[in-house]
Amino acid sequence: MAKLAESNNLVGRVGNAGDTAVGATAGIRLRKSLPWCAAAILGLVGVVYRAILIAVDVPPANSDEGTAGLAALHIGEGRDWPTFFYGQDYMGTFYSYLAAPLVQVFGTHWWTLRLPALVMYAVFLLLVFRLTRTLYSSWFAVFVTAVLAFGSDRVVKDQIIGAGGYSDVATAVAGLMLASALLVLRPEKPRTMLVVWGGLAGYIVWTHWLALPYVAAAVLLVAWVGRAGMTLRRVSLAVCGFLLGAAPLIVFNLRPGRPDSFSVLLSLSGATEPAAWSDRLHGAVLVGLPLSSGLCAPSHCATWQLWWGPTYLVLLVAATAVAVAAFRRADGGGRRVHAGRLALVAGAAMTLAAYVASSSSAMTPVESARYLHYGLVSLPAVLWPLWVGAASVVGKVGSGTSGDHGGIRRRVTGPSLGGAFLAAGCIALAGAFVVGLSVATGQLIAHRSDYAAQADDEQRLVDGLRTAGVSHVYSGYWTCNRLAYRSREQVRCAVLDEDLSPGLDRYRPYRDQVRGSARVAYVLPSSGTMSVNFARSTPALGVDVVSRYELGGYDVYLCRQRPERG
Known part of the structure; x- marks a missing residue:
């Protein structure tokens, strides 16, 4: 009997240990899935919000959207197969090809033309979440998703107006930066990833050259950080992908008698037109950054909404300094992570510099703020210093990511008095940013009646x-x-x-x-x-x-x- 009791006790202990292990595993899985679930809910809110706007013709259509719609109509009827936006020899028309079957089935409504843009926005959210989770942390990626779910007038126009060149290219930029990060962090990735990476770069070059700063950042990241594993075969795969993505542009410019797309675009860039540098900086920083980040009312930035421009620059510098310092201290996988972060910073900085160089920043700052739209891909890099500073108030400052890469550990420290003040400032700035996004989104909703009147007219x-x-x-x-x-x-x-x-x-x-x-x-x-x-x-x-x-x-x-x- 004693032996039987001992045997039962042993079985009970083993069973309890097994239950504990299963429970721990389930808990780990739940913790890992929570950020995904939270991001999915927030993303769904952003998609539904934009779907409602599309249903009520907000924002109103413009002639460029009409031009893309005509191309979609002609493609659907088999009458024309344009390489570029009608009337010019740059900006690819892939978006019109996506919309063509919808226009044929549902008719020439604005909501028909905007459906592909809505899908692009959903994919954009997913890609930015994955990018942020890969280079930073899971819960920070949830925060970024929440930020991108808001929708002011300028941001929504770039995301859901069915003219192409913005919604699709922003999605391609997010995909390119994610593919770049995965290639340098996980060299064992299938070689097809290189073809995808090259194809996205080629597509951007064909469709809209305003996103070239991100192509340059991606090429530098993959070529420099991943240079040790870059064999001739891998480079050839990337080049083949690029040629495939840029094929329409290449074929068009090889035809005799065709104008050179690069020369045409350069002549329209406005870089050589006279404009005071003070006006360019004012239009790009004080007006363009708040508009493109989603902090302004329809076609107008109030004085109190301009604070984000200088703050953005400070955060960009802080993000650069933090990433450079961490890059020097880290080794192996850590250095690759920080190199990826620096690539995001570089993409944003070069995009802003190119916009300042254009006279459009001085002459038409409100309408031309759309040229900064791709900077949303770098928003994680810009907001990261605020997240780190705010996290320090609870004594959880991570020296790397949140463990998504396994090899990077956290360092936990208690906040000093100076750290507490820094954390309070970061929390205040992050709160002001979210409040600004909320107000600007509300201003668009309040403006809906004016837009509805335009649609009725x-x-x-x-x-x-x-x-x-x-x-x-x-x-x-x-x-x-x-x-x-x-x-x-x-x-x-x-x-x-x-x-x-x-x-x-x-x-x-x-x-x-x-x-x-x-x-x-x-x-x-x-x-x-x-x-x-x-x-x-x-x-x-x-x-x-x-x-x-x-x-x-x-x-x-x-x-x-x-x-x-x-």
Whole structure:
């Protein structure tokens, strides 16, 4: 009996130990899955918020979106296969190819054109979360996801307007930086990762050169940190991926008689146009950074919202100093992590420098703030000093990541008096940043009625022109291709400048078709100078005004003209 009791006790102890081990394993798995679950919930909130905005036509469409929609319509009908955005020899049209089947199935609505951008945003969140978790820590990645779930006017415009070049390229940049980090941290990754890495770099080069700073940062990171493992075969795989991603650009420029895309883009960059450096810095730092980071109202930054620009620069410098110091102290995998962080800092710094060099930062700082949109990929690097400083108040300052890489350990220290003040300052700055994001998001929501009125005016204008049987019109740049897309080309439009001289026609055939029509309409904004100029210039235009009426915020002049045959 004694032996039997002893045997039962032994079995009980083994069983309890097994239960404890299973419970510990389950606890570890739960702790690891919690950040993913939290990020998924926050990401879903951001996606649903943007889906609601798309459903109510917020923000309103612009002519560039109409131009991309026309390309999608033509691709879906098999009429054209454009390499670049209509009317220029740069900016790839892959986004229009994505939207083409949706336009054919659901029609020429703005929400149809924006659906691929919504999917791109969801993928962007996932990639930035993975990137942040890889280079920093899991819960910090959750915080970054929460920040990116907010949506001010400027940020939402870049993320969900269906013109291409921003939503898709930002996603490609996030994917490129994540692939770069994985290649240097985990050299054993399959070689297909190099093809993907090269393909993303090539796609960015084809689609939008404003993201080239991140391509440069990615190339430097992989080439320098991973140089020991870069065999000829691995380099060849990366090059093949790049050639595949950039193939449309390469093929276009190899054709005889085609303009050189690089020369065309350089001539439009505005770097050589006169503008005071003080105006450039003001437009880029004090206006551009708050707008592109999501802290401003629609098309306006209040004075109290400008604080983020200088703060961003200070945090960028702090992030650089922390990463450089840590890089010098670390070895092995630690150095690779800090090199990845420095690549994010470099991408943001070069993007900002390129924007300052452009005169657009001084001449059109509000609208041109979209050129800083890709800097959102580097937001983890910018916010990391705040996270580290805030974490020190509870005595949990990590010298590396949160254990995601195994080989990097934490160092736990108690906060000193100076550290407590530093932590309080970091918490205050992080809180002010989140409050600013919340206010700017609320300002967009409050502006919804104004945007809805614009959408209603556009619908009345399209319906009115269709009802009147008007199929050929003259109008301004920001109106023309919106009318053509929304009407599924039942209304075709030639662009006029403010002085009623011929303007920039993105889709050139429309001008010839309008000129060749005997019955046209001049559709001119009631609030601008074009309608006044028309009243003064009617004889010189060679048209006879048949009738005039107001429709959807426009003065519509129905006219007879002598058709021109070209």
